[in-house]
Amino acid sequence: MGIMIGSGIFLMAGSIARQLHSIAMVIAVWTLGGLMSLAGALSISELGAAFPSAGGLYVYLEEAYGSAVGFLYGWSAIVLIYSNSVAAMAAAIGFYAAPLLGLGAGWQKGLQVLCIVFFTAVNSLGVSTGKRVQNTLTALKIGGLAAMMVVLYVKGSAAHFGRNFFGPAHAGFSLTAIGVALVAVLWAYDGWHIVSFTAGEIRNPARTLPRALLLGVVLTTIIYLLANVAYYAVLSPGAIRGTDRVAALAVQHALGAKGGLLISILIIVSILGAINGVMMGAPRVNLAMARDGLFFRPFARVSRKSHAPVLATVAQGAFAMLFTTLGSFRELFTSYVFTSWIFYGLCVAAVILLRYRRPALERPYRCPLYPITPAFFLLAACGVVVTNFVVNFRQALLGVGLILLGLPLYFLFRYMERNRRPA
Secondary structure, rough: OOOOOOOOOHHHHHHHHHHHHOHHHHHHHHHHHHHHHHHHHHHHHHHHHOOOOOOOHHHHHHHHHHHHHHHHHHHHHHHHHHHHHHHHHHHHHHHHHHHOOOOOOOHHHHHHHHHHHHHHHHHOOOOOHHHHHHHHHHHHHHHHHHHHHHHHHHHHHHHHHHHOOOOOOOOOOOOOHHHHHHHHHHHOOOOOOOHHHHHHHHOOOHHHHHHHHHHHHHHHHHHHHHHHHHHHHHHOOOHHHHOOOOOHHHHHHOOOOHHHHHHHHHHHHHHHHHHHHHHHOOOOHHHHHHHHOOOOOHHHOOOOOOOOOHHHHHHHHHHHHHHHHHOOHHHHHHHHHEEEEEHHHHHHHHHHHHHHHOOOOOOOOOOOOOOOHHHHHHHHHHHHHHHHHHHHHHHHHHHHHHHHHHHHHHHHHHHHOOOOOOO
């Protein structure tokens, strides 16, 4: 939950409202995003329980498709997926912190970089330190969200919400608009899988990992639905469509200027927790690759004191800082969702593939409602990828090109590993 609840629930409501002109459709899309994430979490739980080692999706893809596909995911993780994710969240912090602190564009970028440096340092101290920071920030953000929703429900109007529920009689919708809105929703839900990266450091992962994924996604979905209802109980659909600061506008409308200040602080705390969670999990991908001889060997080292993959963590932070200086928030999150959902689809397909290829594999946890659950997720993942090609063809094509750019590096690392002299 601490990883999933970041900037999306505060920043995406305006983008979604511009695509969908009724509250009913908005709630439906948020519900669909929650069901998709839940289907993915239930499916990946089977793989996490069967292969409880550091690396998460990289390990599952390698087991199902071979080292080349695993490497492409790991390559994409460090140079695209999680670098984009952390950079986008850092950009969101700048978006909210700049007005509070009176920062210009240059100082705003500096603040974003400073946040990444801080959480790189925190997670270089080990999983225990990262966990304590994560749990503290998660408690603060969920407590703050609960307080925000109570205020909005008390100040809001059920009659106002009901009048706008179905939207204007002439308002229609298109599949493309639903797809674009869904991309924004999925950004808010993303991160449900990252806990699997630390499976090698979790006690009893076969039991703990499925529970964490299931409860985390279900509770986050409930929070997101309640938050959206609260926004529309206070603000008109037109007001929501006109801003990217919906949460701040809603609280300011309910409590005045001081309320806007409080919600901005809550949003910053929430995003900090999400950044910490990603920086805790993502470097384990490169750690696993290096141990398999598919990345630079020094990345396989962990600190004797903290047991953290320090070099991998620093490298992940460095790439995130690079992306922070290059792209806007909207460009970063769109690129992240498209790239990551290609691999999510492949990973869930691996559940079906391994059931056929390795029926004797010990599976301490089995995906419920199999094969309906993974099939639903795969259908949805295909929709997300196709929508991105339709709406952002050049950006999607660039993303695929950057993924495939990893193939020459894969063969280079294979060659280096074959010719490496034993120590």
